[in-house]
Amino acid sequence: MGQQAMGDGPGRRTVRLVPNATVARARFLMGARLAIEATGPDAVSAIEAAFEEVGRLDKVMSNWRDDSEVSALNREAASHPVKCGPHLCAVVGAALLWAEESGGAFDPTVEPLVRRLGLRGAEGRLPGVPGQADPVPPAPAATTPATTAADRWGWRHVRFDEARRLVRFDGPGIGIDLGGIGKGYALDAALGVLVSRGIETALLDFSGQILVHGRGPDDGAWTIGVTGPDDRDRPGESVRVAAGSLASSGNGERSVRGAQGPVGHILDPGAGAPAVFGGTVTVLGPDGVTADALSTALFVMGPERGATWAAAHHLDAVYLWHGAGGETKRLAIGQFDDGGGTAS
Numbered sequence: 001m002g003q004q005a006m007g008d009g010p011g012r013r014t015v016r017l018v019p020n021a022t023v024a025r026a027r028f029l030m031g032a033r034l035a036i037e038a039t040g041p042d043a044v045s046a047i048e049a050a051f052e053e054v055g056r057l058d059k060v061m062s063n064w065r066d067d068s069e070v071s072a073l074n075r076e077a078a079s080h081p082v083k084c085g086p087h088l089c090a091v092v093g094a095a096l097l098w099a100e101e102s103g104g105a106f107d108p109t110v111e112p113l114v115r116r117l118g119l120r121g122a123e124g125r126l127p128g129v130p131g132q133a134d135p136v137p138p139a140p141a142a143t144t145p146a147t148t149a150a151d152r153w154g155w156r157h158v159r160f161d162e163a164r165r166l167v168r169f170d171g172p173g174i175g176i177d178l179g180g181i182g183k184g185y186a187l188d189a190a191l192g193v194l195v196s197r198g199i200e201t202a203l204l205d206f207s208g209q210i211l212v213h214g215r216g217p218d219d220g221a222w223t224i225g226v227t228g229p230d231d232r233d234r235p236g237e238s239v240r241v242a243a244g245s246l247a248s249s250g251n252g253e254r255s256v257r258g259a260q261g262p263v264g265h266i267l268d269p270g271a272g273a274p275a276v277f278g279g280t281v282t283v284l285g286p287d288g289v290t291a292d293a294l295s296t297a298l299f300v301m302g303p304e305r306g307a308t309w310a311a312a313h314h315l316d317a318v319y320l321w322h323g324a325g326g327e328t329k330r331l332a333i334g335q336f337d338d339g340g341g342t343a344s
Contacts, residue, residue: 025051077174113269183207
């Protein structure tokens with residue numbers, strides 16, 4: 001039950017239990033703000049348990065922590081197969097699946113490129129990396145054919161044995177970064193905790209990625225703002241979402257200052273550089289992992305190639321960007337194409 005404060009005369013307030021009241025809480029986790037609104041019995045403790053689960057996953061997936069499971073994997077997997085815990089195995093498996101499906105537009109092995117471009121500050125350097133923008137060391141000629149540093153990423157360099165939960169890299173210099181899928185995985189895990197504790201409806205907002213569950217307040221759906229090319233906090237349009245997760249990608253939301261100007265954090269693995277598209281793309285997926293990974297993939301593809309790929313995969317997505325004259329352009333696929341309505 002939720003709690004509601006009631007007045008009982010001058011100077012007195014008591015708390016009465018209100019069945020299935022909506023409870024809202026927020027916490028800073030995995031470097032971002034996670035807000036949860038939930039309705040159901042004992043929603044307060046359910047939300048706290050969901051936060052605790054996301055906190056545990058930070059110790060699994062974060063490249064910003066020396067003690068995380070993925071950091072240990074990146075240290076060791078070039079020399080021997082590494083046994084992964086169930087969560088790391090699941091998220092790596094999902095990441096490799098979407099890397100293959102997207103033709104490498106989404107690729108979890110961009111960690112060496114992240115380091116080379118200085119996209120992770122000194123406080124987040126991986127263990128054993130002497131400088132945040134240091135080049136990946138070349139492979140020893142005696143053991144590995146000569147190659148360039150640009151060949152040091154690519155999802156095909158990862159050997160993944162799902163049945164035995166083993167991961168191995170096929171040479172030194174490879175590294176996994178789960179930044180393009182980890183938030184979605186954490187959202188799915190948090191919702192799993194909420195549902196297991198009897199939550200009936202929930203809206204989870206992880207720094208702009210939304211995941212909904214149950215019947216929403218807007219005729220059974222949830223009205224969600226869609227991030228535009230100018231300011232992610234001031235949506236240019238909205239969509240009614242009946243189920244699933246809404247994720248947006250845009251290089252304007254986070255970048256670092258390089259010698260030639262801002263360096264975007266969404267990387268094009270094929271080019272070995274930040275993706276060049278200057279707008280945003282929003283994707284509706286059936287779950288957090290799918291929406292998170294595919295918003296990155298479609299951003300890297302850009303509107304023309306991405307719209308074709310999305311349509312072929314029956315995906316709901318919308319691109320927003322500025323044209324040469326400053327006008328806002330829109331390219332929508334699937335249920336976004338009707339200019340509104342309910343996506344489910």
